[in-house]
Amino acid sequence: MTRFIVHLLLGASLFAPPVVRAAEKVLIVVSGEGRDAGRTRPGYEFDELSQAWLIFKANGLEVDVASPQGGAVEADKYDPKEPFNAALLADTAAMSQLADTRAIAQLRPADYAAIYVVGGKGAMFDLPASRPLQRLIATAWQNGAVVAAVCHGPAALAGVTLADGSSIVAGRRLTGFTNEEEALFGKKWAAQYPWLLEDALRSRDAQWSEAPLMMPHVVVDGRLVTGQNPYSTVGVAEAIVRGLGHTPVPRTPGRDERAMQLVEQLRGGDVRGATTTLQRSTDQFHVELIGMLGFYQAKAAADNLAELRPALQTMELAMPYMAEPQLKLGVAEAHLKLGDRVRARILVQQVLDAVPGMEQADALLKRIDG
Template sequence: MLSVTLGLLMIVPQHAMAAGNDRVLLVVSGNGADDGKTRPGFEMDELTQAWAVFTDNGFEVDIASPSGGAVVADKFNGKKPYNSRFLADPEAAAELANTRSLASLGEQKYAAIFVIGGKGAMFDLPISVPLKTLLAETYLAGGVIGAVCHGPAVFMNVALEDGTSLLEGRAVTGFSNEEEAMFGKGWAPSFPVLLENGLRGSGAIYSEAPIMLNHVVADGRLVTGQNPYSTAAAAEAMVKALGRPLATREPWADERSISLLFQMVNGDGAQARAAFDADPSLYDVPLIAMWGFFRAQSAGSDREALTEAVEIMELALPHFSRPELVSAIADARTKLAEPK
């Protein structure tokens, strides 16, 4: 029996449903158009990284969207290894070319459901009743549910069988207000609510890392990742929550770069710099440079953040020299030279 009360979808199951053992559902927004220019869609990098993690850990993966059929991703780099691998896989490419509709999955049982982000997820996924039903039934049956970036928006108005909010008192993360202010200016004014505000308002205990660093929160069988660079770690946390040992893998260059940045902002700069200097080719140097640039832009008068930004930009500069990077370093150093 289904009932809707005050915007919360309440699931009152007739009987317990056993979660599937080897099938995972990835959910993407169907909102996108024109590579995200006229309407935002989903993040291809998030979809393909999650697909790679679940596939490599022995799961069968389905892909669904609210209406099914073809869906449009925001602009992406098809040469990135996870994207090229996905697009070269005939079954995966076919799944994405003709996604399953959420309404058609009522009888399907999943071990886990992972909601992919992208700004489109703020528009069509939170109002999908079939998605809320699938999430609640999977969770109540002992399955694992998760989301990354803007994907956690789907959890804001899901209620459990006793009427309580799924998020009440639960530890979560998602795309932060700080990240939205830096990267979401084009579409955020159209959101029903900023994601961080919505999660907090739903009773969740929200936490975040500095902009675009990997941050995953696992609260039992509810797993959330803060931003696109949290995708692989969030998917792996779901695999762990399902009780499976993780398959070993080499981190991707951008993933390795985010780990290096995390080290540097958490006081382990010497070791991070040594690892980078040993073989810069293992890293996504433009990503490191741009992270330092945006860190400087968002730092304001925070001297610690400015110092971190300068160190990171100067680390990348010999391998990625750009006038704007040189200018940003100079501006940050000028601020640091001002009296406290």
């Protein structure tokens, strides 16, 4: 059940033809830490690279890719069939850059109108340790560049000191992968991090901002743009385009992005509207994403009823279209915590009718009847 969250996909987008203007250049920074698709060492998130790259190119921006040491870089496991990933994989020029990224120490800050730092757990290791990257970001910022990062990417900002001795993040509004998100999805590597991202940025006097677990969230503070998690990638990329003084070209959101927008509608109080919209055009939304998002939000909410209720509504939005017994048990668990033992028992019994002897369902039924 964690696969959708490991890949953290936002969905495909269809772009209008690139605009014509004098080209500005964006530097995309990725971790070079990755090995074996993230199994033996975490790397960068390909989804966060591909979606941003497509937006940059569609808006007439040139792109360079760099890593601390240069050379080939390896992403964590991802789905190559996702349209945005497939589009980048088919771009021979892009793949050539990834096969031989530029070394940070060899770059000139003046060459870039914007710097975009890709996340992924590898970013917690080699990016904060790269003094050349810190100097590059500091100088580019002082030259007037847009500086942006998504998910774990803001780890690259933690050690950046400006000419006046201040931290680039001090007093600035920003976001990044939260402690709550790390507790659920960072267990394999988080113990090896030099620090948790949220803690490090707060300790440097950043004005931290966050949305509910895994919801899209982009914070723009002047020329500083940050995104909370991979679902914020598209928003960050388009904010960079706007930060360079341009209006992003029109695009059609993919089913993953539409699914997240539907959850935002639900969490905004329009449960009926979200339900009706999904019923009318189910194939336009990534329903499994909605269900799993609610499942993990409920898990994170624990006994916080104010957070548990919208998580339950999110799971129930998707449940009619999913045959996943774990989701139904998650809904039952939420009803039990909210005091509705009757509804909880009905749902657990439905699971046991479909999957007789399922240990997790039997254990939950005992708790309901206990």
